[in-house]
Structure formats: C-alpha cells, structure tokens
C-alpha cells in the first residue's frame with residue numbers, strides 16, 4: 001500500500017505496508033499539522049524486499065518533483081536497514097521506529113542519520129491515537145505492538161520488538177474517542193493481535209477484549225479485526241463472532257501456506273489441519289462469514305507438490321480475499337539462508353494462487369447479488385458491506401455514513417449498490 005496524505009501544511013506522509021503503519025502516519029499528520037516548510041516523510045515497510053524497492057523508487061520520484069523539500073525516511077525498513085536509506089543522496093534524514101512518532105524532535109537539528117541510535121535504542125511501546133482520521137471512514141485502533149514469534153521469513157520482530165498489549169481501558173477510551181469524532185467502524189490492529197493479553201495481569205484474550213469493548217461502547221456500530229493467527233483458537237472470540245452482531249462477519253488469517261512441511265520450515269505454529277479447523281469453527285460460529293488470508297508463494301524448499309497442497313487447500317476453502325506474496329528473502333532471517341525456489345517459479349505460483357483468489361472473489365460477489373446490505377461509505381462513492389464486499393454506490397451518500405443498498409449486479413471487482421426498494 002502506498003498512499004499520499006492530503007496536503008495540510010507543507011507536510012506529506014507517504015505510507016507503505018500495514019494498517020499499523022497507516023495508523024502511525026495519521027499520528028504524524030496530526031502532529032505536523034502546524035508545521036511550515038516542505039517536508040515529505042516516508043513511513044516504510046520491511047515485510048518484503050519489494051516494499052522496500054517501492055519506497056526507494058517513491059523517494060527518488062519525490063526528490064525529482066519537490067527538489068526543495070526535506071525528505072525523511074522512517075518506519076520498519078528504516079529500522080532494519082538504515083544504512084541503505086542513509087546512502088541515498090535524495091534522503092535528508094533516516095529515523096528509526098523509536099523516534100518515529102516524535103516528528104517535532106526528529107525534524108529539528110541538522111544531522112542526517114545516526115544509525116547507532118536506530119540499531120540500539122529500545123522500541124516505542126505506545127502509539128498515541130490521532131484525534132480523527134483524515135478519510136473519516138473506519139478508525140484503526142492499535143491494541144498491541146510487536147511480536148514474540150520468530151517466523152523464519154519475517155523481519156518484523158526486529159523492527160517492532162516483543163509483543164506488548166495495551167490495557168483494555170486504553171483501547172476502550174480510544175474507541176470511544178473515535179466514535180465521538182464520528183466514526184461508525186473501528187478496526188483493532190497490531191502486529192500480532194492474536195497474542196493480545198498474554199502480557200497483561202489477567203491474561204484477557206482478544207475475544208474477551210472484543211466482548212468488553214462492544215459492551216462498553218454501545219454506540220460503536222461496527223468492529224473489525226486485522227489479521228489473526230490460526231494457531232490461536234480463542235473460544236471467547238468464536239463466541240463473540242456467534243453472538244455479537246456488531247463484530248463484522250469477516251476474518252483475515254495469516255495462513256502463509258497450507259503445506260505441513262513448509263509451515264514447519266516457516267516456523268509457523270499451525271499446521272494444515274489447524275487452519276482447516278479454525279476456518280470450519282469460525283464458519284460454524286457465524287454463517288455467511290467471509291474470509292481473507294495472507295499466503296507466501298515459493299518459500300525456500302517448496303516443491304511443486306507442496307505448492308499444489310497449498311493451492312488445493314486454498315481452492316477447497318473458498319477464500320475470496322487473498323493477499324499473495326511471492327517469497328522475497330529478508331537479510332538476517334533464517335529463511336534467507338535456506339535453498340531458494342527460482343524467482344520465476346515463485347512468480348508463477350503467486351499468479352496461480354491469485355487466480356484461485358480471483359475465482360473465489362467472483363463467486364463471493366455473485367453470491368451477494370440480490371441482497372440488501374448496510375454499506376459503510378468511503379470516498380469515491382464506494383463502500384463495504386459487513387462481510388467486506390466492495391460496493392460501488394449508484395446512490396449519493398456522505399463519506400462515513402452507513403446506508404442501506406440493494407446489491408444489484410457485479411461490475412468487475414465490485415458490486416453495484418442501488419437504492420433499496
């Protein structure tokens with residue numbers, strides 16, 4: 001993802017990567033609203049080499065288009081690979097995740113980058129919430145930071161540190177503030193939200209947090225969750241899915257593969273059977289649930305047969321919202337030292353998985369035609385149903401509102417939503 005922020009003051013924030021980064025970019029925008037002078041901040045992502053390449057490309061473009069601007073690079077890629085950004089002549093400053101949310105301080109002073117600062121300092125623990133989100137649709141609310149696992153391909157724990165959960169009161173207060181600011185929907189987000197509560201005194205699960213949050217904020221109309229780990233079967237979350245209508249019927253799973261040997265080599269904590277069991281239990285808890293999943297194609301040592309197991313599993317599971325990444329090695333991770341699959345084969349496998357996702361999406365959208373749905377309106381007269389189907393509205397509605405629409409027909413990768421009878 002790469003989004004240019006609206007140009008308040010002379011500051012632009014360009015965001016790559018996950019929702020957590022998007023949330024932190026909003027904080028930066030809030031804090032720099034009064035700043036004068038031209039500044040472009042790149043909030044980078046380290047999850048793939050491609051994300052890092054795109055950041056570099058965007059930095060060079062920004063320098064060409066705004067020769068006088070100050071260019072600052074921060075985020076996870078800046079944290080794990082500061083030298084490569086510091087070596088770019090286009091870049092004025094590199095800031096690690098530790099100081100990322102303190103832009104007044106990091107814009108001050110003259111030094112370009114102090115790599116030692118980035119590498120040795122402790123990670124920031126709390127992300128102060130922005131008062132309101134620029135796009136004014138869904139509000140992302142961080143519930144935890146960091147990750148305690150060490151998946152073989154992942155650089156994130158090095159960029160964001162160990163898992164730390166925010167107390168329930170903090171999350172409730174943040175959601176209340178967003179609702180008061182006019183948000184109909186909140187998305188609970190973090191690096192590893194399935195681990196929520198493990199480090200808190202009573203060890204509340206994510207499901208327990210969801211239940212208490214919905215009870216404490218009755219005016220919150222919709223609640224969503226970012227990516228879940230299928231290794232964690234949270235009974236309270238399944239109950240919430242069954243009983244809480246305001247918890248939206250859409251889950252995104254961090255599957256990565258559906259082959260047992262590859263999952264083991266990835267050092268994931270779930271196997272193929274666990275993933276299927278998770279999906280079956282979630283669907284049983286909430287009929288009509290739609291699913292998304294992250295998958296890596298061509299992980300080191302993946303044979304054609306192993307890939308076929310993943311592809312067949314994905315096809316059988318009928319998952320419309322697939323995020324497929326061809327494997328890309330991250331220096332410093334164990335997977336980067338394993339025998340690689342040829343880049344061409346990774347690409348071909350990714351394309352085959354994406355085709356399976358596109359076919360599932362087509363079936364999903366067709367299955368929704370004829371229904372009346374509540375659509376949360378986003379910019380450009382688009383929106384999302386509770387089960388996350390993308391809708392193009394043929395009726396006028398303000399951004400941020402929830403409107404009833406008749407899902408009339410599929411047009412490309414969206415459903416046309418018309419006025420209900």
Ligand code: SF4
Pocket residue numbers: 147148149150151154155156157191192
């Ligand atoms: S669970 Fe695995 S993939 Fe996710 S952030 Fe932690 S180490 Fe990375």
